[in-house]
Amino acid sequence: MFVDSDDWVHEDFCRKAYETVTDTGARMAIFDLCYTAGDSKEGYIHASLTEVGIYPSSDILRLRLTGDIAVYAWNKIYHRSLWNNIRFPVGDILEDDAVIHELIDNAGSITSRANADKSFDKWIYVQRKKRYEYIKEHHLEMLGIEKNNLAFSVLKYAEVLSRTPNGRHKMNELKNMLKNEKIMLEGASLKREMAFKLWYYFPGVFTAVIKAFRH
Template identity: 30%
Template sequence: MNELISIIIPVYKVEEYLRRCINSVLKQTYKNLEVILVDDGSPDRSGEICDEFAALDNRIKVIHKKNGGLSDARNAGIDICEGEYIAFIDSDDWVHDKYIENLYKLLKKTNSDISVCNFIKTAKDKVDIYISNEEIYEYTKIEALEQFVDKFYVQMVIACGKLYKRNLFREIRFPVGRLHEDEFITYKVIFKAKKIVLTTAQLYYYWQREDSIMGSGFSLKGRLDALDAFEERGNFFDSIKEMELRDKTFRIVFNIYKTINDKINLFEKNEEKMDFKKKFMNFKRVLRKTKQSFFLEFITKCII
């Protein structure tokens, strides 16, 4: 018998799109599923829609909780899931009918801990997908981490579009209250894996909404959270002696500092500006330790 797979779907203000998402999951050719819908205190009819589907299919479990954000909702699903494997789908997105089947077969065939697929960004409900000419890449965990600064960066860093062995999340949870939550944890999950496999088949459909977090333009909080995520990642690469990855990641950190500095007038309080300058000074100390004089020279010129 096929192993149980848990699909965790956070739900918040998506009544317009939710049925499309859930229907794509219920149409999966892989049937042994546990579908966890986490109603994150949604003020629209999304919670009611979750209950309607749960009444129709006993594979669906619904959690109704106080609003805590995307990370908190995903964590709630992880805490109760029972599958040997976990997949995350955002509730305004949807997936190919063979999304789970293909990722599961790929994972088992290559004896991997994580399988990854490609995706399409779209604002259309109907998309023509061709998956026959796929390419397969098998990675060690370090080779997968190298993709964080290479062509498959987005595919590797997002939490969706993957099938994971559940035990990889035994000690890892998404950071509550943070934007760019995937940037904070996916590299940690990948580092715990023995092997990762990626297919270029486009099996995940990423809906482009103007009111989404990622589609709303410059966000000071978003940039500050991204800054913390990338600094943590750079320090992590330093701790495992992956110096090239560390240096490339710190280059990204430098660019984020410069972006924030260009918008420093958006800080509402002088204390916030001072906190930012303190963070910059701490980063300069890190760069001194890593002897990256290039960054020191340019940061001194670019950051107030």
């Protein structure tokens, strides 16, 4: 688990988080969070997942692309094994965004405890508003980093879909979603932009390459 130094959690959060994964057998869980201003404990709730249950990794990766879940390391609990061979990139301002996709894929399935009981509002993760707006304002290089991480999210989602029985149909849905959401990847690293174009225009070749590297 992770907690940023200027955020806070309810004293029962760790216990509730642990109970969630032990009760369900999941290796990763995502929780709702509350955005506040300053030191206030009042704010608005951001629901990470709308229903209690267990979600396949492909669903979570899709929700990451639409912005429906937070991609950060906090507001989650992980089985230690998910972090094998995964480390935060040194010097990267968005270090958690750079690895969360691999963690989701490693988990296989993710559980949610959103609105699971009446104590829900007591153990959400709380984050101050405006922090990321401040970082973006003072670190223009974040724009390129975000594009790069977004490209990686698309490719990771496509890779996961290539392993599913109805992956081809969902890949077409992904293409339509990128068009409808107007998700543009110009500005990502050349390597990831080329990989994205390979998947977009030649999905069969992309899938074959992924399978070859996997073996």
